[in-house]
Amino acid sequence: MSMEQVLETIRNFPGVMELAPQTGSEHPEVSWGDHFFYYAPDGELPTNRQPYATIITDNYPDDTGSHLDLPDRWRLNIHVGRAQFAEILGFGVEDIDSTGVDFGVADVFFPHPLYGAYGWISVVNPGDNTLSRATAALLDAHLADQSRVERR
Secondary structure (H helix, E strand, O other): OOHHHHHHHHHOOOOEEEEOOOOOOOOOHHHOOOEEEEEOOOOOOOOOOOOOEEEEOOOEOOEOOOOOOOOOOOEEEEEOHHHHHHHHHOOOHHHHHHOOOOOOOEOOOEEOOOOHHHOEEEEEOOOOOOHHHHHHHHHHHHHHHHHHHHHO
């Protein structure tokens, strides 16, 4: 599936707020072309919490294992929490160091290279093997963010 198709799916969630830094914006250059998603029905960018999902299109200085510097590669990252993390990956966040993960394999779920211990999963170029589960996880993450916002 293309990144545009995944973006369209997320953009259809009610109350979604997308931050998509563009070339020349005030955001750090490394983030230009990336996408960050929040539940924010008022259309205001939250300043007190992290996004529930991101799409990253290039390597970050401390995050190069997914080889996003290669053509047509991008990575979907989703905050799923500890329980869904274990359900999707088959091991818990406490076992991340012992898994021998290859962060560069496409269409396979793996712990987020930096935030896996916090319940984040990732997939490079979601496709036939991961797209259905990734879409369900995105909706769950969106609803969880909505619930947190509404509790405040």
